[in-house]
Amino acid sequence: MIKVGVLGARGRMGAEVCRAVEAADGMDVVAALDVDDQRSSLVDSGTQVVVDFTHPNAVLDNVRFCVDNDIHCVVGTSGFDQSKLDTVRDWLAHKENVGVLVAPNFALGAVLCMRFAELAAKFYDTVEIVELHHNRKADAPSGTAAHTARLVAAARAEAGLGEVPDATTSTVDGARGAEVDGVRVHSVRLGGLVAHQEVLFGGQGETLTIRHDSLDRTSFMPGVVLGVRGIVDRPGLTVGLDKLLDL
Amino acid sequence: MIKVGVLGARGRMGAEVCRAVEAADGMDVVAALDVDDQRSSLVDSGTQVVVDFTHPNAVLDNVRFCVDNDIHCVVGTSGFDQSKLDTVRDWLAHKENVGVLVAPNFALGAVLCMRFAELAAKFYDTVEIVELHHNRKADAPSGTAAHTARLVAAARAEAGLGEVPDATTSTVDGARGAEVDGVRVHSVRLGGLVAHQEVLFGGQGETLTIRHDSLDRTSFMPGVVLGVRGIVDRPGLTVGLDKLLDL
Amino acid sequence: MIKVGVLGARGRMGAEVCRAVEAADGMDVVAALDVDDQRSSLVDSGTQVVVDFTHPNAVLDNVRFCVDNDIHCVVGTSGFDQSKLDTVRDWLAHKENVGVLVAPNFALGAVLCMRFAELAAKFYDTVEIVELHHNRKADAPSGTAAHTARLVAAARAEAGLGEVPDATTSTVDGARGAEVDGVRVHSVRLGGLVAHQEVLFGGQGETLTIRHDSLDRTSFMPGVVLGVRGIVDRPGLTVGLDKLLDL
């Protein structure tokens, strides 16, 4: 029985995590904390794996606490950029038995979307990403979109493709989106949306679009449960749920 | 028989215009010019209406020439912003019998898309525009998208809606698009695309999307022909093909 | 204070209706019934308006009961076809003061989608409808899609457009969808979906798509509340929420 602590437990995602962990075989919630609670209760409760759905400003400190206390981490909080990843990797260098999983997205469809984008990248000269989320989201682009852009950029580089060509000469600031490793990412924020992403590839007379729609935050839960199960045997930093799948 | 001159006649759009005008009843091409030709032949040929599909940098000078020579203008060149419109309106103030039609888009579906967006605007708190074009396009956002944004913004203002709410606090430059009158516009550029636009509205638990796809530049031709026919009886500046329709 | 009775109150939609009516100004839930309850309690509680989200097989009998007892009805149950509408209209012919609102969809976006489809219909030779719902849905096509098809067909007829042309000569049964008043409707059923509809128009080199996505059943509630308020002053049969809007 894996003892799980949930950070951000009273948030929308955290509450779902609590339910999903309780419902899953072989794991239990032993600590459900939110912003005003003491993290020391993670240690007191014997928490083995922490699931963090908190805030970009809080998450790094939470991971530090976990690593220091030999607690594995499954991080779903957005905004976990390269410098944060590097920081965590440094911390883990001195911890042989602690694993941290940072997944920009726990929905299976999102993982497949990223993997297919990576596979398609070498066949197309042009590629852009459009991600669409509810209008309460704090960060743009989404962690998933930024991660996808980096995967696509790496696949292009490996295939010897150069920069994505862009003929724009007259523009209003921001129209052409954000550049993440040379890939344009556009962030739409709209009431009524949940979490959606399109990767668009363009070639001669044709386009290929891979789209993922998360219509309900329960879509993340099978992936979170799988992450909790997998991270206990996977020391070091793991980026992306796909590493725990057989793809 | 309306005598038509085509500027940009060797470009992709201009060549289609020549074919469409020749095929249409009641009009003929009497001058087909491109960048190296002398505009004086417009006057020599007795051109009554010029159709301009040239370049954002050239179009204003072309319109000036036409207005000075009492030739009506149908302008399809993109990048015709508010300051250009104001300039043309000034010129026309002193010309009682010359009409200029500036349409950001001549496709009927684009006109309907804009009109429906205008009608829907007052019912939704949030709205954004995504326009997608082939990757040889020089300007971003497209003239159609900018025009749509302004129509939506005006309809919101009239309905007493305030600013579109945006919770973004952490962003990469450009991710949230360009702001046109307070409406976010995202410009995707991709090989294989032609001209596409989505207006997305978000409300409580639902979204409404109005999308126009121009898959072939012949889609513009019924609108261009209609514009040529209509502008001869419509002195002054007309912005948008919808003014010539019964919507 | 309008006294509201909810039929199907323990179903997903019915439960939301109860919450929405309680939360709205000027109305209260006085009876919340489901399949095993006695409808007589509607009369006993002095119910003025019934909201019915039950089952295609049960709804007509429920409406009969309401009409017989001078209770107004707001019907959201799907599968309310033309013959049912005719039946209800007959009943109401003898009841001067009872109103029944049958709306195939209460989401504002759905109503706009239908209205815009009706407006666009005359400009396009070809049109089809794709509706997509969760895979627990019992009926296909959805009431909204069938209603939209009929609106589009009527608008085409009024504009003098003939049959939608179809060149299909070799087909597998069902591939080309269902015909509703000559308009093809395709019903997709998929896990993870909620309620979605696309109306696609095709012309020369272009298409226009109007899409509505209901991602959460709360999207119906503003429309239901508006229906309850409006039906008390609108005797007879009203089909479609748009009649109560200012469109």
Next chain:
Amino acid sequence: MIKVGVLGARGRMGAEVCRAVEAADGMDVVAALDVDDQRSSLVDSGTQVVVDFTHPNAVLDNVRFCVDNDIHCVVGTSGFDQSKLDTVRDWLAHKENVGVLVAPNFALGAVLCMRFAELAAKFYDTVEIVELHHNRKADAPSGTAAHTARLVAAARAEAGLGEVPDATTSTVDGARGAEVDGVRVHSVRLGGLVAHQEVLFGGQGETLTIRHDSLDRTSFMPGVVLGVRGIVDRPGLTVGLDKLLDL
């Protein structure tokens, strides 16, 4: 230099094939035939590979002629069903040196779309296909869609997934599409469209959509050229361009 014969050479696709073959390195058009021409000129011209974009009713007889005359075939004509494939396989059993490639779609994006659909199939309980084409198309569903359905069905079977669940109990004929190996396929026909396909997967609270848009028939040409090059060294029946790619 591969000697290529084109059947259906005056059709839209055939004419593009002629251009593409002429433009490609290492091959030439030596015979360009259409419905009224004698196939004997294929033999007279020393044609090594025939490319067939004709009609479902004509194609099998064309392939027979080629196989009898030891000419390789690249078949792009739609409507090539299982019984036709079996027939051709029988003919080829006695011909050691003749290759026939039947590809339901030559666009690279279509091939990727099918491959990704095959990979994703095992992760989702529900799946449907929507294909959309111009309204001059004779067959429904498209060959690509039917082929995709069969690939998805095979992947489901291999993963031990049962039938796609369907709760529909009340339906209008055709609403739920055609069944191809248990996978529902919907065929939309619309003016302005070219060739488009969506494979939609639905899981818990999420959907994954893989979409291919062919906006221009030149999108098929890189694949046709690749097929001509590959089939000369690949005796027997090959179904699907993906067999010639490194995916």
